[in-house]
Amino acid sequence: MSNAERPDGWAITSPRSDRVRMIASLSGRSARRKLGMFRAEGPQAVRSLLEHRAADVRELYLTDAGTAANPDLLALAAAAGRRIRRIPEDVLRAMVRSGNDAPAGATGSGADGPVSPQGVLALAAMPEPGLDDVLEGLPHGPLTLLVLHEVQDPGNVGTLIRAADASGAAAVIATAGTADVWAPKTVRSAAGSLFHLPVVTGIDPERLLPALAEHSISALATSGYAAQDLYDAELPERSAWLLGNEGHGLPDAVLQAADLAVRIPLAGSAESLNVAIAATVCLFETMRRRGGGAAR
């Protein structure tokens, strides 16, 4: 553990240093694009990053409390050859404060705004796989993809990626109008799943459907007006579930270009489903039919 080399040394002491400001600026999409890095916050995300994408890790910051609570991270960092930078609590807090955020803790509800990274933070390069490379690399035979089209809420995007991972999807593809997957809130909601499977971003939907067809992958959409019920429909062996914007769903052009549209049956008085809930119903029903829970 290289940490032991400087047992009393802080990597950064001032919450107002340039380095801290740079790290805080990564709350914004433009800074992430310019610097080519994103922040992973909290032990779960950083553990998953070290386990699955260690080569992408650029800097690793822990407070003493974060180190004490997560001894396994030291071993993981050592195994990956990544140095741990020890920082005081106020420096860590300043790192997760974004430029136009209110100060941490100022928002009314606990789940909104900056969330404590529990003493653990990493900077990492954004893996940006190309669509063609990902499609070429897919296994033969049955598989499921999740496509996000203009999903707006960063928390929803993260939850969708987590649900795709848990249901065994082979990749997630986000169109150009979808919220940035490397936003802090998305990384947090994805709970490590962003590092488990390829996530392709910025794709033009007009280019996507032909590319899927070339790889014999059927595009499946959900619609309240579809004639077939999800539970009665025959699902193709190789499918991509297309999920749309929270307010408007999928645009008509995309819906009409899909190979199959199904209706998720709604039993109560609910008029519609949250996008992450709709995706979960489709993804897990697909998994259930394939025998459920088999390794990818």
Add this chain to the structure above:
Amino acid sequence: MSNAERPDGWAITSPRSDRVRMIASLSGRSARRKLGMFRAEGPQAVRSLLEHRAADVRELYLTDAGTAANPDLLALAAAAGRRIRRIPEDVLRAMVRSGNDAPAGATGSGADGPVSPQGVLALAAMPEPGLDDVLEGLPHGPLTLLVLHEVQDPGNVGTLIRAADASGAAAVIATAGTADVWAPKTVRSAAGSLFHLPVVTGIDPERLLPALAEHSISALATSGYAAQDLYDAELPERSAWLLGNEGHGLPDAVLQAADLAVRIPLAGSAESLNVAIAATVCLFETMRRRGGGAAR
């Protein structure tokens, strides 16, 4: 339309009036308890409130833009005998600004913090049905309940209530440690479902399981360590799905007191599921086995 009686009159003109401050204070749980009212914001929530719980509506506020975009609300309000109070845009914005919130728009990410009510707001009395009354009122035969135990995030609580409604659950029961269901963010995430089915709050879990048993309702839990897979398990005809805290899941005591625990198969590298995703998988699998989508 009583609105027509004073075509040029504003019900409130100053964003700093006492009435506006009172309405803004309803962002906080203690003010809601003291005043016995909550805010429903946006056309979808208010429409559902007028359709399903018109008797609970105390005050109804619309901006001119809100009225123009939602002409059906005028008819619904008239049918329910509820007067529409016309207010300017800045008064509406002040009504949804909570005491300890940052000003609307100050938070970095669009989905956090105050969200525009799109010209429509209502105050309503909180329906607070008792556990015994709700259990007594349940139909005979197959049914599903959702129990939330110490779920912390207001957005998750709303999404869970919406998923329960959509899957045909007969009621939602929240234990004392769960986030308040009448918080603005919860009401927003529930997208009307809070008004579609009975929601019982503040329940002691030690009292709950015996009460469920008395009504022949089995308590079902999910656990990563359960021997039985959800998709293989035989599910009782009358069941209550128990979902726990985002970080810790269900406490051991509750897990052990449950009649059946099942494992949701996870296919990818994901270690766990978001609580709303886990509930959705269980609730919709239960609905699927009952033939899906039948009216409650």
